[in-house]
Amino acid sequence: MRDSSGLSRRAALGLAAAVPLAAATATTAYATSTIGGARLARAGIQTSGASGLPKHLTARSWLVADHTSGEVLASYNAHLRLPPASTLKMLFADAVLKKFERTETYKVVDADLADVPAGSSLVGVKPGITYTVEQLWQGVFLRSGNDAVHVLSHMNGGLPSTVAEMQALAKDLQALDTHVVSPDGFDHKGQLSSAYDLTLFARHGLADADFRGYCSTKTADFPAGGKKTFQIQNTDRLLTGAWGVRPYEGLIGVKNGYTSHAGNTFTGAATRDGRTLLVTVMHPKSGGSGVYEETAQLLDWGFGKGAHAEPVGTLVGPLSERGPSAAPTRKAKAAAGAPAPAAAAKADGVPWGLAGGAGAAVALLAGGALALRGRRRRSAEEPAETAESAETQGRRRDR
Helix, strand or coil: CCCCCCCCHHHHHCCCCCCCHHHHHHCCCECCCCCCCHHHHCCCEEECCCCCCCCCCCCCEEEEEECCCCEEEEEECCCECECCHHHHHHHHHHHHHHHCCCCCEEECCHHHHCCCCCCCECCCCCCCCEEEHHHHHHHHHHHCCHHHHHHHHHHCCCHHHHHHHHHHHHHHCCCCCCECCCCCCCCCCCCEECHHHHHHHHHHHHCCHHHHHHHCCCEEEEEEECCEEEEEECCCHHHHCHHHCCCCCCEEEEEEEEECCCEEEEEEEEEECCEEEEEEEECCCCCCCHHHHHHHHHHHHHHCHHHHCCCCEECCCCHHHHCCCCCCCHHHHHHHCCCCCCCCCCECCCCCCCECCCCCCHHHHHHHHHHHCCCCCCCCCCCCCCCCHHHCECCEECC
């Protein structure tokens, strides 16, 4: 499908232009929602019944949760709204991944790439080359390619409708801290999420076999034109062990991100002894591998002393699957003072017990898409997304 709205690509996005870091941080705030339990709405560390949390964590927000039960074992500023960078691509995949068959092919044209923000992370999509949907998703998950995101968005009917679908799905998932401005996670004014919401997106995505496969893939061959290919590597250092980071035992994925304004963000999932944990870390002070190191420390705690923690909240289920406002488990209710328990998460039959929701409300999607098709005021371009120069592929940004 093509975007036939007739708007310029920049105007169609409806993006406010780039904001300096000071302005971006001025927009961060706690959501008024107590989704997941009252304790998760509080500032500071929330934990109960377990000691030994890692010392000297610098992240502005983090969360540790049990994937199968949805119980939040510990958190810090769980609902603090911050720029998500490319971790927002998890929501993009949740909304679009099932729209196209993996083997479907698409020939890229210039217009598909005309609205990719300057300085974006790129996988190397070129006009005139025909790609499979699987290859485009490899570009999204492995290289965090904004060019691949934009091609898939245009295949999905255009950027405005894709943004609308993502926002509607966030609402269905009860990710109320999230405001979507662009599908690629690039720095744009007002584009925000939280550690809680990003963990919801990861849990939802991991219920799908294709999502799991893409986010756990370490390397792939990507088309370069004709019969030529070049190898791309996943930028998730806990998965690949790149740049001096030791691969984390049992790591499944999920998605990392970095921009000069958002800093580093990461949501990871790992399995040990049949138990799967989710950890999200946002905006640690330390650069380089800090986000991975702090994630690994929190995973270690979760598999160790955190196994005896009493839940301080829960990851809620989608409204479309569980009816009115899902609530914490009975244990979480007792610990967090939250409402009545929700139904247990359903597993999809995979050995490590992944579970999650599926599908957004159709009415929400349609309404949001129509609303965003209106003409938006043209805005100046966001400053370039940047990453550490040592990790660039050629002159491309890595995430």
